[in-house]
Amino acid sequence: MNLRAAAVEPAPLRVCMRDRIRETLVARILDGTYPTGTKLKELPLAREFNVSQAPIREALRELEGSGLVSCERYRGTRVRGADFAELRESYELREIMEVRSLELAVPYAPAALQNFARCLRTMASAVARDNHEGYIDEALRFHRALVQGSGNQTFLRLWDSLHWEVRGRIALRRIAAQRRGLKPLLNLHRALLARMRAGDVEGATARLRALFATVSALA
Amino acid sequence: MNLRAAAVEPAPLRVCMRDRIRETLVARILDGTYPTGTKLKELPLAREFNVSQAPIREALRELEGSGLVSCERYRGTRVRGADFAELRESYELREIMEVRSLELAVPYAPAALQNFARCLRTMASAVARDNHEGYIDEALRFHRALVQGSGNQTFLRLWDSLHWEVRGRIALRRIAAQRRGLKPLLNLHRALLARMRAGDVEGATARLRALFATVSALA
DNA sequence: AACTGATCGATTATCGATAATCTACCGGCT
DNA sequence: AGCCGGTAGATTATCGATAATCGATCAGTT
Numbered sequence: 323m324n325l326r327a328a329a330v331e332p333a334p335l336r337v338c339m340r341d342r343i344r345e346t347l348v349a350r351i352l353d354g355t356y357p358t359g360t361k362l363k364e365l366p367l368a369r370e371f372n373v374s375q376a377p378i379r380e381a382l383r384e385l386e387g388s389g390l391v392s393c394e395r396y397r398g399t400r401v402r403g404a405d406f407a408e409l410r411e412s413y414e415l416r417e418i419m420e421v422r423s424l425e426l427a428v429p430y431a432p433a434a435l436q437n438f439a440r441c442l443r444t445m446a447s448a449v450a451r452d453n454h455e456g457y458i459d460e461a462l463r464f465h466r467a468l469v470q471g472s473g474n475q476t477f478l479r480l481w482d483s484l485h486w487e488v489r490g491r492i493a494l495r496r497i498a499a500q501r502r503g504l505k506p507l508l509n510l511h512r513a514l515l516a517r518m519r520a521g522d523v524e525g526a527t528a529r530l531r532a533l534f535a536t537v538s539a540l541a
Numbered sequence: 542m543n544l545r546a547a548a549v550e551p552a553p554l555r556v557c558m559r560d561r562i563r564e565t566l567v568a569r570i571l572d573g574t575y576p577t578g579t580k581l582k583e584l585p586l587a588r589e590f591n592v593s594q595a596p597i598r599e600a601l602r603e604l605e606g607s608g609l610v611s612c613e614r615y616r617g618t619r620v621r622g623a624d625f626a627e628l629r630e631s632y633e634l635r636e637i638m639e640v641r642s643l644e645l646a647v648p649y650a651p652a653a654l655q656n657f658a659r660c661l662r663t664m665a666s667a668v669a670r671d672n673h674e675g676y677i678d679e680a681l682r683f684h685r686a687l688v689q690g691s692g693n694q695t696f697l698r699l700w701d702s703l704h705w706e707v708r709g710r711i712a713l714r715r716i717a718a719q720r721r722g723l724k725p726l727l728n729l730h731r732a733l734l735a736r737m738r739a740g741d742v743e744g745a746t747a748r749l750r751a752l753f754a755t756v757s758a759l760a
Numbered sequence: 761a762a763c764t765g766a767t768c769g770a771t772t773a774t775c776g777a778t779a780a781t782c783t784a785c786c787g788g789c790t
Numbered sequence: 791a792g793c794c795g796g797t798a799g800a801t802t803a804t805c806g807a808t809a810a811t812c813g814a815t816c817a818g819t820t
Contacts, residue, residue, distance in 0.1 A: 383606070399772095412695055415696065418640075556811090582800090592774075
């Protein structure tokens with residue numbers, strides 16, 4: 323699932339090596355295959371993907387831009403992100419963006435509210451059937467729509483660049499594995515939507531902050 | 542002035558073509574030499590910089606990461622940012638980051654407060670001497686330090702990636718050219734620092750928002 | 761032994777050329 | 791005229807090879 327491509331381009335169409343390589347590397351970094359500090363050497367990667375050095379380098383430059391790796395001239399590329407501190411920082415960033423988006427977007431148009439409600443129904447049925455991945459997919463759509471509602475394209479691009487389709491999955495799986503599962507998160511979303519419907523900015527942002535607090539509490 | 546490099550690496554040491562090219566392109570995009578929508582063709586750029594296609598492509602990939610251009614497969618790279626709407630969006634993002642940073646960092650340690658005070662003195666003397674560029678440099682240091690104070694590295698990297706050393710300069714020059722000049726901005730900073738000293742989060746964030754409102758009012 | 765400087769292997773940066781793909785244009789057909 | 795398919799030129803994506811740089815090692819000196 324690539325939310326960004328789905329929203330912006332008609333077809334993902336990954337004919338291009340660079341994209342395939344980049345997505346593979348993103349996944350490996352965020353799921354821990356490459357722990358923080360791992361050196362990503364270009365020629366070995368080139369051999370692994372059966373390509374030349376060029377597409378590897380370009381993929382690495384893109385990752386540098388999204389902050390997952392850092393490069394030092396003539397010294398190579400190292401994995402930067404994905405330890406827990408970094409995950410928490412990203413959530414902090416996401417929180418302030420989503421809170422501000424709420425403030426900018428309330429009151430919502432009926433069509434937007436219907437869209438959120440549809441997401442919520444799908445999330446609920448996923449929880450009912452213990453379909454964690456289904457819940458995660460839909461929750462990400464819900465939160466992305468929240469940011470989209472702000473009308474701030476810069477927010478949306480930033481949100482997309484943080485790769486929640488991978489990194490959110492990691493955090494939510496841990497919550498799903500807890501005793502109470504995803505039910506509390508679902509209920510918080512319900513309360514949030516109710517306040518959004520009521521046009522109650524204060525109440526809505528409070529619920530949204532509570533949602534993020536749940537994730538932060540993972541520790 | 543490259544704040545990012547100055548803070549992270551000992552020496553910028555731009556021995557590498559990619560960096561020189563990237564910085565040139567950033568400046569051209571943000572100062573309007575390349576208006577929004579301009580197609581950046583690789584071979585002509587390669588000829589201009591007397592390099593081959595490779596370093597150009599990598600520079601473009603980095604710009605894509607920081608959101609200044611967008612690429613479509615086999616269709617090339619176009620300038621994305623730097624119209625006024627985009628500038629406003631970036632300021633919105635910067636505002637929520639700086640406000641949140643304040644909330645996280647208050648109350649400040651004495652050393653940090655002294656640093657802010659030193660910035661402020663430099664800003665004041667620059668205004669007194671009508672040295673706009675000097676004011677801008679120091680104001681950017683002040684605001685960067687604000688974000689740094691949050692301890693959130695992700696915030697800081699994002700702040701750096703927005704190229705305020707170019708884009709902030711553009712906005713502030715317009716304010717400096719107005720009737721009242723930079724004086725009101727300086728006074729708002731003074732008020733802000735006073736509230737920071739007092740450990741008054743509410744008051745400080747209010748002053749900070751007022752600062753950003755001044756910029757947004759540029760229209 | 762500690763220090764200095766030269767050298768080698770590994771790795772990144774860049775090059776020049778080729779393959780893949782897109783866009784615009786053109787002629788034939790309905 | 792308007793539509794379709796194909797071809798040419800422009801542009802991007804990738805390749806394979808070379809140059810530049812780094813880190814570690816080692817000989818020689820004190």
